[in-house]
Structure formats: C-alpha cells, structure tokens
Amino acid sequence: MAFAALIFAAGGCHSESTKQQNATSENADSLLSAMNKAIAKNSDNDAAYISRADYYLSMNNVDSALRDILIAISIDHQNANHYITLSDAYLSAGNPDKCLDALDKALSLNPDSREALLKKAQLYLIMRDYKQSRATLTQLLDLDGINPQAYFIAAIGQLxxxxxxxxxRSLQTAVDQDQEYFEAQLELGIIFATQKNPIAVSYLRNAIELRPRTIEPYYQLGLFFQENDKIESAISTYQNILDIAPEYVPALYNLGYIQLVYLNDFAKAADYFTQVTALAPQYTEAWYNRGYTYEQMGRYDMARTDYNTALEKTNNFQKAIEGLNRLDEK
Structure with missing residues (x-):
C-alpha cells in the first residue's frame, strides 16, 4: 500500500518537540534499566530476554535484539513465539530468507499459530510470491474465518x-469484521476515489473519525473533492490539514493551485506557492506556478525570475521554457 503524503514538521514547535523527545528518551532509559535489572536477577528467564529484544527492535537496534532472542531460544527452544520474534528481527535486518526459516520453525512447533501464519503471508507478499501468500492466507482462514488482517493482506496482493x-471485496470483508480497521477504511476510500465513486467520501470520513490527527485520509478526501470540482469542500478539508500541520506542503500547494486555476485569486495563490517554495525549495512545480501566477498579475520580472528558478531545479522543464517564451513576446 502506497501513501503519497509527506508530513513536514510544524514551525514554532521545536522547543516542545525537544521536550517530548527528552521525556521519551528518559522513559526509554528507565525501561531499559528495569529490564537489565530483571535479567541480572534471573538470567534464566527467557521471557525477560524477549521483552528486552522487543524493546531493542522498537529502537531499531537489531543486533542487540538478535542476541537476546537467541539467548531466549537457548533457554527454551520449544517456544514457538520466540521464533516469531526472531522472524521480526530478521525482517528488520532485511533478511527475508532467515525470516521465513524462523516462521517455519515456529509453525513446526505450533502449526496453528495464527500470528506466524499471518506474518508468513505478509512476508510472501513482500517477496512478491503471491501464490504462496494466498496459500498461507487460505490456511489461516481455514483455522479462523474472522481475521480482518488476513483479508487486508489478501487485498494488497490483489491490488x-x-x-x-x-x-x-477483501477490504469490505475486513471492514465488516472490524469496522475500526483504519487501514482498510482508508484503502477503500483511496480505491473508490480513483474510480470517482462518491462512496469514497464515506470511507475516508470513517478513517478520519478513527484517527482524527492522521493527515492521509484528510488529504485523500481533499484531493477527491478537488478532482470532482467540489472546490469549497476541498478548501475546507485542506484547511483541516493545516490546523493539524500548518506546514504540510501538499495541502499548501493544492490550495495555491485551487486559488490559481479555479478561483483566479492570484494574490492568495502567490501566497500559498511562496509558502511552498520556502518549505520545499526543490519543488519545481511550485516555482513554476508562482511564476505563472505573477505572469497573470502582470508582474513579469518576478514571473521571469521564478521560471528561471524552475529551470535551475529541473533542467529543460518545458512549462518554464514556454513561460519564458511567452514573456519574451510581451
């Protein structure tokens, strides 16, 4: 599943963000210290090593996680869950073959492990082995037909x-089984939006209700409104994004585009594109569109400057060349 949105940090929040990062770091240090003490107190406790391995994985410290998992396995080599954790570490390390071996070992110990089967189906999907992914999902759903994650994985393979x-069909089954499945609601919204099907609005709004601070469903909803000429709704939705993340470039750019193309409010368009070029100076289209906006305002010197900047960002950018040619004829 591909999500196009790119979140840019909001300005003016650096000190608060630093405080939060420091607090998180202190909590992490305290948690690790407690885990170390638990292991020192009982070095034969395999669960303690797995807990610390999970912590290391959450911190992207794969080597330390692997060491702890292997110690846990040496203590209890019949625990299928340890091999599932081992598969997570190998996947994080970018080693799908060892990941698969670990999952197979887990399933040899517990053939009905739903977690191992789900992860194996996911792994095959990552490896683009759709046949094996489907076979594994079938095995999983034969054990338990109520498994929305399995239907979601099936849907991604089908897409x-x-x-x-x-x-x-797979995504709708996932949502029927779990109406709070954010990713499935979002994906259905995106699919129906590409088909210009108005039902997209319902799914995207469901996703927003589930995660009101997540930008992606707002952006997809705004884009749907924009592409279907519901301009006021698009503007309102993009503004909702800016209430969450004032420097979110795709929303700022699209608002500029709406002001330029749909509303012919060139002053507002120029303001939005100026914000975009400040936040994303390599955004060629933003430089071009601000130049085109200035051209429509009769500010030809400023338009020329922006067209030239667009060409500096992207060699032989055709629209900028055409813009300069238009200016030469004025």
Missing amino acids: EQADTAAAI
Missing part, C-alpha cells in the same frame, strides 16, 4: 496484481 474488484 498489486491489478485485481481491483477482488481487492474491494
């Missing part, structure tokens, strides 16, 4: 194989 109709 990657361009079977949109099957993907929709």
Whole structure:
C-alpha cells in the first residue's frame, strides 16, 4: 500500500518537540534499566530476554535484539513465539530468507499459530510470491474465518496484481469484521476515489473519525473533492490539514493551485506557492506556478525570475521554457 503524503514538521514547535523527545528518551532509559535489572536477577528467564529484544527492535537496534532472542531460544527452544520474534528481527535486518526459516520453525512447533501464519503471508507478499501468500492466507482462514488482517493482506496482493474488484471485496470483508480497521477504511476510500465513486467520501470520513490527527485520509478526501470540482469542500478539508500541520506542503500547494486555476485569486495563490517554495525549495512545480501566477498579475520580472528558478531545479522543464517564451513576446 502506497501513501503519497509527506508530513513536514510544524514551525514554532521545536522547543516542545525537544521536550517530548527528552521525556521519551528518559522513559526509554528507565525501561531499559528495569529490564537489565530483571535479567541480572534471573538470567534464566527467557521471557525477560524477549521483552528486552522487543524493546531493542522498537529502537531499531537489531543486533542487540538478535542476541537476546537467541539467548531466549537457548533457554527454551520449544517456544514457538520466540521464533516469531526472531522472524521480526530478521525482517528488520532485511533478511527475508532467515525470516521465513524462523516462521517455519515456529509453525513446526505450533502449526496453528495464527500470528506466524499471518506474518508468513505478509512476508510472501513482500517477496512478491503471491501464490504462496494466498496459500498461507487460505490456511489461516481455514483455522479462523474472522481475521480482518488476513483479508487486508489478501487485498494488497490483489491490488498489486491489478485485481481491483477482488481487492474491494477483501477490504469490505475486513471492514465488516472490524469496522475500526483504519487501514482498510482508508484503502477503500483511496480505491473508490480513483474510480470517482462518491462512496469514497464515506470511507475516508470513517478513517478520519478513527484517527482524527492522521493527515492521509484528510488529504485523500481533499484531493477527491478537488478532482470532482467540489472546490469549497476541498478548501475546507485542506484547511483541516493545516490546523493539524500548518506546514504540510501538499495541502499548501493544492490550495495555491485551487486559488490559481479555479478561483483566479492570484494574490492568495502567490501566497500559498511562496509558502511552498520556502518549505520545499526543490519543488519545481511550485516555482513554476508562482511564476505563472505573477505572469497573470502582470508582474513579469518576478514571473521571469521564478521560471528561471524552475529551470535551475529541473533542467529543460518545458512549462518554464514556454513561460519564458511567452514573456519574451510581451
């Protein structure tokens, strides 16, 4: 599943962000210290090593996690869950073959492990082995037909194989089984939006209700409104994004585009594009569109400057060349 949105940090929040980071670091240090003490107190406690390994994985310290997992396995080599954790570490290390071996070992110890089967289906999907992914999901769903994550994984595989109709059915099953499944609601919204189906609005609003501080569903909803000429709704939705993240470039850019193309409010368009070029100076289209806005305002010197900047960002950018040619004829 691909999400196009890119979150830019909001300005003026650096001191608060630093405080939060420091607090998080202090909590992490305290947690690690407690884990170390638990292991020192009882070095034969395999669960303690797994807990510390999970912590290391959350901190992207794969080597330390692997060491602890292997110690836990040496203490209890019949625990299938230890091999599932081992598979997580190998996946984080970018080693899918060892990840698969670990999952197979877990399943040899517990053939009905739903977690191991789900992770194995996910792994096959990552490896683009759709046949094995489907077979593993079938095995999982034979054990338990109520498994929304399994249907979601099936849907992603179907999307990657361009079977949109099957993907929709799988995602709708996932949502039927778990109405609070954010990713499934969002993906359905995105799919229906690409089809210009108004039902997209319902799914995207469901996703927003589930995670009101997550930008992606707002952005997809705003884009749907914009592409279907519901301009006021698009503006309102993009403004909702800026209430959460005032420096979110895609929303600022799209608001500028709406002001330029749909509303012909060139002053507002120029303001939005100026914000974008300040936040994302390599954004060629923003430089071009601000130049085009200035051209419409009769501010030809400023337009020329922006067209030239667009060409500096992207060699032979055709629209900027055409813009300069227009200015030469004025």
